[in-house]
Amino acid sequence: MAIEALNFHVAGMLEDGETIPAPSPLDDIMADPHHGNAVAVLIDATVRRQAVRVNVSLPQDLLEAIDRVSDNRSRFLAEAAREKLQHTLNPAQ
Numbered sequence: 001m002a003i004e005a006l007n008f009h010v011a012g013m014l015e016d017g018e019t020i021p022a023p024s025p026l027d028d029i030m031a032d033p034h035h036g037n038a039v040a041v042l043i044d045a046t047v048r049r050q051a052v053r054v055n056v057s058l059p060q061d062l063l064e065a066i067d068r069v070s071d072n073r074s075r076f077l078a079e080a081a082r083e084k085l086q087h088t089l090n091p092a093q
Contacts, residue, residue, distance in 0.1 A: 002043045010045050
């Protein structure tokens with residue numbers, strides 16, 4: 001139930017107006033001598049924040065390509081951004 005526990009904790013932090021920290025690199029966690037022989041596992045948190053309207057400019061052909069494969073531009077662009085960020089932050093995965 002680690003996923004549920006983490007999501008509950010993150011939701012509480014958001015409700016309290018706290019900032020959600022960036023994930024710590026796994027190597028940093030394991031290098032900390034306080035963790036001894038602990039086993040680290042990666043748990044994805046689902047952080048749902050209020051959507052904010054933004055104005056972006058895209059080439060027309062790119063916008064048309066997005067529209068051909070998705071019925072929701074905002075969701076498509078958000079998912080593409082998350083995927084790119086995941087790859088950039090965790091290139092080995």
